[in-house]
Amino acid sequence: MRQGFVKVAAATPDIRVADVRYNTEKICEAIEAAADERAKIVVFPELCITGYTCEDLFTQEVLLREARAALLEIAKFTADKDILVFVGVPLSVDGELYNVVAALNRGEVLGLTTKTFLPNYGEFYEMRHFTPGPDSARRIMFEGNLVPFGPQLLFQATTMEELIVTAEVCEDVWSPIPPSIEAAMEGATVIVNCSASDETVGKDKYRRELIAGQSARLIAGYVYANAGEGESTTDLVFGGHNLIAENGGVLKESKRFRNDIIYSEIDIFRLVAERRKNTTFKMAAGRSLIRVPFYLEIEKTELTRHFPKMPFVPANEKERARRCEEILNIQAMGLKKRLSHTRARSAVVGISGGLDSTLALLVTARAFDMLGKDKKDIVAVTMPCFGTTDRTYQNACKMTVQLGATLREVPIAEAVSVHFRDIGHDPEDHSVTYENSQARERTQVIMDIANEMGGMVIGTGDMSELALGWATYNGDHMSMYGVNASVPKTLVRHLVKYAADVTTDESLKKVLYDVLDTPVSPELLPPKDGDIAQRTEDLVGPYELHDFFLYYMLRFGYAPSKIYRLAVRTFEDSYDTVTILKWLETFCRRFFSQQFKRSCLPDGPKVGTVALSPRGDLRMPSDACVAVWLKDLEHISLMD
Incomplete structure (x- = not known):
């Protein structure tokens, strides 16, 4: 349960209809198995002590008496x-x-x-035997103790107050207003459902969507345990279709027609963080539901669930292509509106032959197509200087020509050298002044060209660079509209690849693929033997790590120690723990120290759930201190 992860289980034991003794043994065996797996919550099917399909045997005193005794025995087994x-x-x-x-x-x-809600339609006749539960809970005498009885009981862990569990029974979740809605509004973070839902053609798909949807609507975890083999097959078949979901995503799903136990870990702190941010999720003004405390030990939860290496990029190829097309359209639509509103005659893009400027040029071309404008009014400016390599220069020129834009070359080495002389900087001193002077000169050039042509400068910087502050203030940091501002670097690569995959222009395709193979670099230092001398990821760290850190820090508000734990598990085949910790500390330091650059960020379209705009998703003071975040990492090596 450390860091909010709670291991849960949905169990479908072997049963025999009305054989309470046999069923009790199998339930206890499943509890033992779940406990051995360190599960903290285990959920069984509806009426599984007797079997759901007992029908009129439910009116027999002997069956009810045995079931009550079995319940006490199972309770004792959990002692x-x-x-x-x-x-x-x-x-x-x-x-x-x-x-x-x-x-x-x-x-x-x-x-x-x-x-x-008791179903009394189709194959179900529950109202023949059972009475609907009361409208509200009360306490009843049960085996000498006052025990809460009724709907929407809340069971709250004393060792993790955020872990609040409520139960509903099968049909309840299929109803128009499930009981779990009110329970969630009073704080329930995990919903469990003891169910006996029979199998009919296509029902499994609906069931899966229902449970995932309810977990999304309530921003909750959902553990659904369904009846399986052993129930009567007089008229029905039960498939043991168990599900564990979290905020709209199915974490684990059992194979149907096989009794089994499934496990996964629900991230309670993630759910709480999502609820804090979601202003439409309204907690109940007052508490009306009964809360029952229970005790669980806090210990490390062994993780079995999957965390994608690139959370911004869909793993499924078909979904990834669909997402790329959608993002390119969002970027282009934003630029289209801005060009139309400002009546800009042209768009000016500083083109380097790297990934970011390539994507910006592709988006600009798409926006011009939407506007029905001649792409010759796109001015792609290449500004070779001390670090420019022939490979990137040639790629910048070729793609501009293939897209039908106007290529303009403005060498800046002489202007920068004059600037060095004016400020008294030694050209052999390759410090930050040497680098930033080039970046600011390039920005001045394209801004002035835009003024000259009645145009607009299109920003090329991406969200990962903004998060790290890897941009020259008032250099490549500045533009008149930043089309890539909410696109992380790992996604930039896939957007360019998608554009290469779908284009019918073979020459353009070849150029785009070569851009994809080019190391990420600002090219501000002289090349070595004609090759790029300055590789960004050698200096600030791998972008796949930084995008992973960014996603979990901004999307769910995870503590750095928790992000570290997930990264170690996710990248165990790629990076050692020392490397991950090093770059995570770097990320935290740079993220805080570089906020001033994001505070004056140009406009740009939001494309996903994480964005850094100071006018929208991230309103953060520029002088916020990173100390608390770094302190969280101080004793990381001591964590078990």
């Missing part, structure tokens, strides 16, 4: 286990029979959640 168990049982209360989910922890029955 020495660090686990919260939800198990379905029929229960007679005040002369009425209820379909109930019992919550068990450390030998006690903590609460009895009643089913609210």
Whole structure:
């Protein structure tokens, strides 16, 4: 449970209809197995102590008595286990029979959640046997103790107050207003569902979408345990279709028609962070639901869930292509509007032959196509200087020609040398002044060309560079519209690749593929033997790591120590722990120290869930201190 990860399980045990003794043994075996796997929450199917398909046997006193005794036995079985168990049982209360989910922890029955919506259509006849649960919960006498009984009980961990679990029963989640809605509004972060949903053609797809959708709507974890083999097949078949979801994503799903236990880890702190940011998720003004405390030990949760190396880039090729097309359209639509609004006659792009300026030029060409404007009014300016290599220069020229834009070359070495003389800088001193003088000269050139041509300078810098402050203030940092401002570097590469893949111009395709193979570099230092001497990732770190850090820090507000843990697991085949820690510290320091550059960022379109615009997603003071974030990493080597 450390860092908010709670391991959960959805279990479908082997059962026999009405054989309470056999079922109890199998349930206890599954609890033991889940406890051995260090699961903190385990959920069983609806009425699994007796079997869901007992039909009129539910009216038999002997079955109900045995089920009650079995519930107490299962509760006792949890006495020495660090686990919260939800198990379905029929229960007679005040002369009425209820379909109930019992919550068990450390030998006690903590609460009895009643089913609210009883299906009585198609193959279901629950109202023949059961009474709908009461409108609100109360306490009843159960085996000598007052136990909460009713809907929407909240079970809250004393060792992690953010872990609040509520239960609903099968049909409840299929109803128009599931009970879990109110429970979530009062703080429930994990919903469990003890279910007996039979299999019909196509129902599994709907069930999956339903559970994923409910977890998204409630910004919650959802653990769904379904009845399986062992239930009566007189008229129905149950497939044991178990699901674990988190905020719209399915973390784990069982194979149907096989009784099994599935496990995954729900990130409670991620859910809480999402709720904090989401102003449309309204918590209830007052508390009306019963809260029941339970105890779980805080310990490290072994992670089994997958964290993508490139969270900004879809892993599925088809989805990635769709996403790339959508992003290119968003970028182009934003630029189209700005060009139209300002009545700009031209667009000016500083083109270097690198990834970012290539993407900016491709987006500008697309915007001109949308406007029906002649692409000759796109002025692509190449400004060779001390670090320019022939490879990047040639690529910049070729792609400009192939796209139908106007190529303009303005060598800046002489102007920069004059500037060095004016400020008394030694040209042999290749310090930051040497580099930034070139970047600012280039910006001056394209700004003045834009003025001369009644045009607009299109910014090329990407979001990863902005996060790290890897831009020259009032140099490449500045433009009149930054089309790449919310596109991370790892995604820039895939957008250019997508453009190369779909173009029918073979010459352009060849150039774009060569750009993709070129090392990322600002080319501000003289080349060595004609090759690029300055590689960005050698200086600030690998962009795949920085984009990973950026995503989890900004999207979910994770602490650096938690980001480190996820990165170590995700990049174990690529980087050692020392390297990951080094670049994470670098990221934190640069992210805070470079905010002043983002505070005066030019306009640009937002394309994803993470963006750095000071007018939208990131309103951060430029003089905020990084100390707390670095302190979180101080004892990282001591974490088990």
